[in-house]
Amino acid sequence: MDELFRQRVIAQFSLGSRSCHSVDHWDRVAAYGAFLGGDSEVVRYFALLHDSQRWSEGHDPEHGPRAALYAAEHCGFLQPEQLMKLMLACRDHDRGRTHSDPTIGACWDADRLDLDRVGISCDPNFMSTAEGKRLALRRPWERQKEVGIVS
Ligand SMILES: [Fe+2]
Numbered sequence: 692m693d694e695l696f697r698q699r700v701i702a703q704f705s706l707g708s709r710s711c712h713s714v715d716h717w718d719r720v721a722a723y724g725a726f727l728g729g730d731s732e733v734v735r736y737f738a739l740l741h742d743s744q745r746w747s748e749g750h751d752p753e754h755g756p757r758a759a760l761y762a763a764e765h766c767g768f769l770q771p772e773q774l775m776k777l778m779l780a781c782r783d784h785d786r787g788r789t790h791s792d793p794t795i796g797a798c799w800d801a802d803r804l805d806l807d808r809v810g811i812s813c814d815p816n817f818m819s820t821a822e823g824k825r826l827a828l829r830r831p832w833e834r835q836k837e838v839g840i841v842s
């Protein structure tokens with residue numbers, strides 16, 4: 692991923708680096724996503740973008756659709772099928788659904804595996820992938836160690 696692109700996304704994020712939906716979260720989602728598989732490029736861009744259009748710490752049901760729009764406007768360099776998956780994954784990531792597509796499933800699982808950052812424990816029933824279900828059952832610290840987030 693182009694570092695300039697990443698810096699641009701970080702710079703436009705309106706909640707700042709102290710938000711629990713900020714870059715630290717995006718990086719953990721990227722680590723979980725890389726571990727879970729799917730199209731690695733789509734998963735990487737999902738991690739960076741999915742919460743980047745949040746305007747509020749709390750209830751903000753349009754942040755997914757706004758992230759999909761941001762992807763449409765700024766990720767034209769992806770293959771059309773990749774862009775479509777990225778947009779769908781961003782748009783619906785907080786709708787509590789699962790998906791059979793391995794890439795979209797990896798995106799959503801990666802995001803939900805980091806729910807313990809806000810004191811919500813991971814529920815395997817809301818995971819799309821087998822690995823996501825398995826990781827959801829591990830203790831946060833053990834899970835983060837397994838995917839390399841902590842050493
Ligand atoms: Fe979100």
Ligand SMILES: [Fe+2]
Nearest residue numbers: 716741742802
């Ligand atoms: Fe998120």
